[in-house]
Amino acid sequence: MSTDPTIQSASVSAEESGFELNPDYVRSELTLHWLFLLMAAIIILLSFLMRSEGEKSVFLPGFASAMPETCSAQRLFGIDCPGCGMTRAFISISSAQFSRAWNFNPASFIVYFFVAVQIPWHTFQIWRLTARRQPLVTAWAYMAPIGVVVILTINWIWKISTELGS
Numbered sequence: 001m002s003t004d005p006t007i008q009s010a011s012v013s014a015e016e017s018g019f020e021l022n023p024d025y026v027r028s029e030l031t032l033h034w035l036f037l038l039m040a041a042i043i044i045l046l047s048f049l050m051r052s053e054g055e056k057s058v059f060l061p062g063f064a065s066a067m068p069e070t071c072s073a074q075r076l077f078g079i080d081c082p083g084c085g086m087t088r089a090f091i092s093i094s095s096a097q098f099s100r101a102w103n104f105n106p107a108s109f110i111v112y113f114f115v116a117v118q119i120p121w122h123t124f125q126i127w128r129l130t131a132r133r134q135p136l137v138t139a140w141a142y143m144a145p146i147g148v149v150v151i152l153t154i155n156w157i158w159k160i161s162t163e164l165g166s
Helices: 022-048 073-077 086-092 098-104 108-130 140-165
Strands: 051-053 058-059
Touching: 022 086, 051 086, 058 086, 073 140, 086 098, 086 108, 098 108, 108 140
Parallel strands: none
Antiparallel strands: 051 058
């Protein structure tokens, strides 16, 4: 056992040890958490405010004409990308049209949940940082986005293989 008082036990939190958070670290962490919180909130809010008609048309609130198609894979190669249908699916989920969302992109339910969870997660992290506490660090914060990408990829491969098979 070390008797050096500067060496902290892994089980002692920053608050308990009296360790001060670096102001530059806090500022950069707060900026990132606010950015992710705002992006997630805007995505969820827009999914409630936007509307989708037919198979491809998506309308912003207050606009009478549909947004243009944005999928480069569809334009260049004639195939859907892993995220194709995600906007229309989010709009459908927010409107409680779950079977319609499933038809647009089955992976949308997991992605929607992942985006929605960002709101309380980043709010909590912002609260911790403003209370001069260390943000929580968990493997889930790194594994969840990787899991979402894997699910989107598997869903895309399944979709492409069933389209080629028919």
